[in-house]
Amino acid sequence: xxxxxxxxxxxxxxxxxxxxxxxxxxxxxxxxxxxxxxxxxxxxxxxxxxxxxxxxxxxxxxxxxxxxxxxxxxxxxxxxxxxxxxxxxxxxxxxxxxxxxxxxxxxxxxxxxxxxxxxxxxxxxxxxxxxxxxxxxxxxxxxxxxxxxxxxxxxxxxxxxxxxxxxxxxxxxxxxxxxxxxxxxxxxxxxxxxxxxxxxxxxxxxxxxxxxxxxxxxxxxxxxxxxxxxxxxxxxxxxxxxxxxxxxxxxxxxxxxxxxxxxxxxxxxxxxx
Amino acid sequence: xxxxxxxxxxxxxxxxxxxxxxxxxxxxxxxxxxxxxxxxxxxxxxxxxxxxxxxxxxxxxxxxxxxxxxxxxxxxxxxxxxxxxxxxxxxxxxxxxxxxxxxxxxxxxxxxxxxxxxxxxxxxxxxxxxxxxxxxxxxxxxxxxxxxxxxxxxxxxxxxxxxxxxxxxxxxxxxxxxxxxxxxxxxxxxxxxxxxxxxxxxxxxxxxxxxxxxxxxxxxxxxxxxxxxxxxxxxxxxxxxxxxxxxxxxxxxxxxxxxxxxxxxxxxxxxxx
Numbered sequence: 001x002x003x004x005x006x007x008x009x010x011x012x013x014x015x016x017x018x019x020x021x022x023x024x025x026x027x028x029x030x031x032x033x034x035x036x037x038x039x040x041x042x043x044x045x046x047x048x049x050x051x052x053x054x055x056x057x058x059x060x061x062x063x064x065x066x067x068x069x070x071x072x073x074x075x076x077x078x079x080x081x082x083x084x085x086x087x088x089x090x091x092x093x094x095x096x097x098x099x100x101x102x103x104x105x106x107x108x109x110x111x112x113x114x115x116x117x118x119x120x121x122x123x124x125x126x127x128x129x130x131x132x133x134x135x136x137x138x139x140x141x142x143x144x145x146x147x148x149x150x151x152x153x154x155x156x157x158x159x160x161x162x163x164x165x166x167x168x169x170x171x172x173x174x175x176x177x178x179x180x181x182x183x184x185x186x187x188x189x190x191x192x193x194x195x196x197x198x199x200x201x202x203x204x205x206x207x208x209x210x211x212x213x214x215x216x217x218x219x220x221x222x223x224x225x226x227x228x229x230x231x232x233x234x235x236x237x238x239x240x241x242x243x244x245x246x247x248x249x250x251x252x253x254x255x256x257x258x259x260x261x262x263x264x265x266x267x268x269x270x271x272x273x
Numbered sequence: 274x275x276x277x278x279x280x281x282x283x284x285x286x287x288x289x290x291x292x293x294x295x296x297x298x299x300x301x302x303x304x305x306x307x308x309x310x311x312x313x314x315x316x317x318x319x320x321x322x323x324x325x326x327x328x329x330x331x332x333x334x335x336x337x338x339x340x341x342x343x344x345x346x347x348x349x350x351x352x353x354x355x356x357x358x359x360x361x362x363x364x365x366x367x368x369x370x371x372x373x374x375x376x377x378x379x380x381x382x383x384x385x386x387x388x389x390x391x392x393x394x395x396x397x398x399x400x401x402x403x404x405x406x407x408x409x410x411x412x413x414x415x416x417x418x419x420x421x422x423x424x425x426x427x428x429x430x431x432x433x434x435x436x437x438x439x440x441x442x443x444x445x446x447x448x449x450x451x452x453x454x455x456x457x458x459x460x461x462x463x464x465x466x467x468x469x470x471x472x473x474x475x476x477x478x479x480x481x482x483x484x485x486x487x488x489x490x491x492x493x494x495x496x497x498x499x500x501x502x503x504x505x506x507x508x509x510x511x512x513x514x515x516x517x518x519x520x521x522x523x524x525x526x527x528x529x530x531x532x533x534x535x536x537x538x539x540x541x542x543x544x545x546x
Contacts (some may be wrong), residue, residue, distance in 0.1 A: 012534040015291040022288045023365045026377035034540045035544050040309045084372045091364035099357045105300035261285040261310045271308050
């Protein structure tokens, strides 16, 4: 069943999207998504309503609208459209208000990540984490490891770089990643520069079949991408993890978000916001 | 007013965090955050309840608990804790069920980003975007620009790299970024390799005072970080944007999320999920 789904926000719309996706995943429909951020005045709200109403007219079924908007006036405009309009935060406001015994500040600009004076330090910390992580991607540098919060290990294409970047961008984590390459396999060991930081090590692994498929995309018909080579590398690296008791995760069936969340849980890394 | 806030999920807890932050930003409290992902069995749920109850005993005020959990049994366990327990999706299920006239699939593993067969292509596309964007960070390469979806311009430390990485990681966008450096300033122009792709250009700018502060952190007491140099570079680059009618954004008061969302809106880039 096809459905138009609108995510509307006076901010980035990231919250409305995340929640809408979580809710819709419980229903067996085929959504067609439309995300419209920064709807912060009447004129933009009217444009949005027009889009919702047009989608309704064209399809004959009500579009589903998830919105996260503070201004009561703009909310009213959206609610007057012909979509099924769902306020993603409203139902949580009332019980919180009762428990906290204070009123919500409806006029407040909600800026959970914003570069206000209050979280200037957090913003700078985040940029510093990105700088550090990029400088330590793919074994480029093994200096300043005392600053690392985690050192990722794994064969080429196991997911180290996306995980490292997500850790830095989303959570301000200083992440190093080090690749085991084909030449290492005869005598696999942790580089001496890393050894003093054994408690920061976290290994990634991946099913050889999936690894081979990913490598085929990059270098088709190469030894690098052959299933035999992938099996050997994965087997050697997993044996090393076990021997040195390095915690590790098979990334085959996980998204970058899931890998990151599991890594942070295992390594007891705090999410900084 | 201090408050313990728990984000609990049977997944990554990213949705519960995003929504909880949006709601709490409307109340003037000092939250102390605890995020607990992957609560997917009774034993983990009991541990969580113990943490909530301990926080209540220690502080004398009810912790606030935002949760996103599918299993009714685990929900029940959480609800029996002594926190104020708020289900972040539940209030949206009922109106959706009525409109769609189908029942929610409570047993479904919710995996909006998961590497299931259905979105294997999306996962690979995301990794490809990260590879492309890293290879084209900071002007490293100006080849294969026909594949770029956006080419970011700006002076050093204007926010190009974090924005590019966020575009690739979060939205699978192929992003190039090119820095204008001090030596370019006498005769500022767009490199010939980029000129054919003028419609992909997006400029970043930043207040010279903020730029100088950021550069001081990296190279204190340098010409590079001097306010005079920063004023000159920003002024030259903004003049170029205006002359060539390149759309641009001042990043000074925006988070990476906001910069990215505004850029995607201006450049009409679709959010792929």
